[in-house]
Amino acid sequence: MRPFEYVRAGDAAAATAAVAAMPLARFLAGGTNLIDLMKEDVERPTRLVDIRNLPLREIQRTRSGLSIGALATNTETANHPLVRENYPLLTQAIVAGASGQLRNMATNGGNLLQRTRCNYFYDTAMPCNKREPGTGCGAREGLNKIHAILGWSESCVATYPGDMANALYALDASVRVRGADGRERAIAIQDFHRLPGDEPHRDNTLERGDLIVAIDLPVAAGELATHSHYLKVRDRTSYAFAMVSVAAGLRIEGGAIRQARVVLGSVSHKPWRSQEAENVLVGQAPSEQTFRQAADAALSQARPLAHNAYKVELGKRSVVRALMRAARLV
Numbered sequence: 665m666r667p668f669e670y671v672r673a674g675d676a677a678a679a680t681a682a683v684a685a686m687p688l689a690r691f692l693a694g695g696t697n698l699i700d701l702m703k704e705d706v707e708r709p710t711r712l713v714d715i716r717n718l719p720l721r722e723i724q725r726t727r728s729g730l731s732i733g734a735l736a737t738n739t740e741t742a743n744h745p746l747v748r749e750n751y752p753l754l755t756q757a758i759v760a761g762a763s764g765q766l767r768n769m770a771t772n773g774g775n776l777l778q779r780t781r782c783n784y785f786y787d788t789a790m791p792c793n794k795r796e797p798g799t800g801c802g803a804r805e806g807l808n809k810i811h812a813i814l815g816w817s818e819s820c821v822a823t824y825p826g827d828m829a830n831a832l833y834a835l836d837a838s839v840r841v842r843g844a845d846g847r848e849r850a851i852a853i854q855d856f857h858r859l860p861g862d863e864p865h866r867d868n869t870l871e872r873g874d875l876i877v878a879i880d881l882p883v884a885a886g887e888l889a890t891h892s893h894y895l896k897v898r899d900r901t902s903y904a905f906a907m908v909s910v911a912a913g914l915r916i917e918g919g920a921i922r923q924a925r926v927v928l929g930s931v932s933h934k935p936w937r938s939q940e941a942e943n944v945l946v947g948q949a950p951s952e953q954t955f956r957q958a959a960d961a962a963l964s965q966a967r968p969l970a971h972n973a974y975k976v977e978l979g980k981r982s983v984v985r986a987l988m989r990a991a992r993l994v
């Protein structure tokens with residue numbers, strides 16, 4: 665590990681100022697991703713600003729829904745009665761991730777910002793445009809079994825590996841951010857992560873010094889609570905990242921689907937919300953046949969790489985299974 669300065673921030677203003685002032689400064693939350701990356705020499709921060717003492721841990725009802733503190737741990741969030749009752753999809757997605765010990769340390773802000781698990785990104789002997797812009801992409805013609813089938817570019821074929829964010833996309837969350845100028849703003853979750861384009865080193869739309877303070881969930885997303893399901897398919901049943909995952913939510917009234925959310929994880933550089941699948945579903949009665957049509961629509965734009973064509977069929981089957989469970993047809 666390289667030498668770095670360690671600062672413990674006393675308040676949000678000091679934290680954002682300390683990060684904004686130095687290009688290679690980073691916030692330190694649970695440290696479960698950042699410290700690993702530092703040990704691998706992938707991240708090389710010159711200053712760590714420890715934010716764990718900031719009062720950003722509350723989970724509370726607001727007039728517009730639920731506010732979840734950026735520093736609440738994944739465990740606290742998944743177990744919170746207001747989350748379990750109104751947004752069970754979020755609880756399911758969080759507990760599908762990592763392990764109990766990791767979820768006790770991992771924070772919601774850090775979880776959103778976890779970096780890709782592309783093996784070439786972790787191997788500093790290999791070219792990687794995300795780690796070192798302009799060096800090339802080792803995975804494009806390499807071993808790309810775990811990589812993207814949607815939204816990738818010639819510069820980068822990595823996936824966003826997290827679980828929690830897939831549910832947040834389905835629930836129309838927004839991310840509340842405090843900028844280095846002290847102002848707060850909300851970023852719709854759909855606009856939070858980026859596709860790689862020709863700037864794969866930029867995972868998201870945050871600016872330097874931006875501190876995530878909370879994640880907000882709207883009241884309306886609670887209407888999906890009765891019919892939602894998070895499905896994660898992986899090589900082993902725990903402590904593994906998804907090959908494909910699906911966050912599905914339905915509002916069913918009078919025997920017909922009035923609202924639908926279908927978000928695929930681990931298939932793209934960001935959680936992939938499929939408007940195409942949702943359009944197929946709305947107005948229809950829930951049935952396996954309709955869900956198959958939605959699955960075909962969701963994967964219709966897929967462009968698999970040399971080693972991950974399996975994700976297209978797996979993705980379709982996962983969409984069908986997740987919707988069947990959400991609709992309580994299995």
Ligand SMILES: Cc1cc2nc3c(=O)[nH]c(=O)nc-3n(C[C@H](O)[C@H](O)[C@H](O)COP(=O)(O)OP(=O)(O)OC[C@H]3O[C@@H](n4cnc5c(N)ncnc54)[C@H](O)[C@@H]3O)c2cc1C
Nearest residue numbers: 693694695696697698761762770771773774775826827876
């Ligand atoms: C073995 C292993 C298995 C895992 N499996 C899964 C899995 O199956 N599914 C899954 O979803 N995740 C998985 N994870 C990832 C884990 O969920 C993340 O490491 C964790 O959520 C990151 O949170 P943290 O608080 O530790 O972040 P940190 O490591 O502290 O920070 C991560 C990044 O976020 C930034 N940051 C943190 N908080 C803020 C903030 N409030 N504002 C702005 N920037 C901030 C940091 O500067 C850093 O760049 C796994 C991790 C490990 C080590």
Ligand code: SF4
Nearest residue numbers: 782792801820821822
């Ligand atoms: S896929 Fe992205 S992260 Fe992986 S080697 Fe290519 S540029 Fe790097």
